[in-house]
Amino acid sequence: MSVDVLIAEDEPSILDSLEFIFRRAGWSISSVADGEAAIAAVGETAPRVLVLDVMLPKRSGFEVLKHIRSQARTAGLPVLMLTAKGQQQDRRTAEALGANGFVTKPYSNAEVVDAVRKLMGGTA
Template sequence: MSKKKILIVEDEESLLKLESILLTSKGYEVKGVPNGQAALDALGEDLPDLVLLDIMLPEIDGFEVCRRIKANSLTRHIPVIMLTAKKSREDMARGETVGADWYITKPFKSAMVIETIQRFLAK
């Protein structure tokens, strides 16, 4: 069985490394990118099984990245988990509006992130 591929979109380098190490250690194939445009480019090259997406990104924010993923017939089936410091009800509602499948706020517990990813990839 091939490894499940996860695209991590996170502009904070230390967090991107932490998330990459965590998911790689759990047997996932991970690609990390630092901004929204790089995420959209990566999706054009190789479709992941899941996207772990920060919201506060340079240039194109996570809401717009998610909206574009869900608007594209080639990528709309990919689960998008928002992983962000934005905790307001308005932000969570906006995440739902643009099609996010799940919303996790920072600081997060690694076990919860892994559990959520496993739940979506088991479908």
């Protein structure tokens, strides 16, 4: 099963919001709520883009990103990191690990959809 966007987010209200706006943008989505599930789902769903929260249970977004980048099959997967406002160190760490983009919480719906669209190469 292939999806356009895999969301790894443990906060239910944020996850619901992301699912809604991505579906409204016309993308197929899948979602998980912890880092270990994110790693498994990347292999199972072969997403076009991974939207990855930094703070996840079981494995952090940084650990997930590091794992994805270490695997030949997933090394090139576009990853959009969700970081908390004012956490510049998180952004630097994510850049060092190979994140492709960042959205700072709180974000606007248009901002996160545009960021995902850009990582997909501008296609819907």
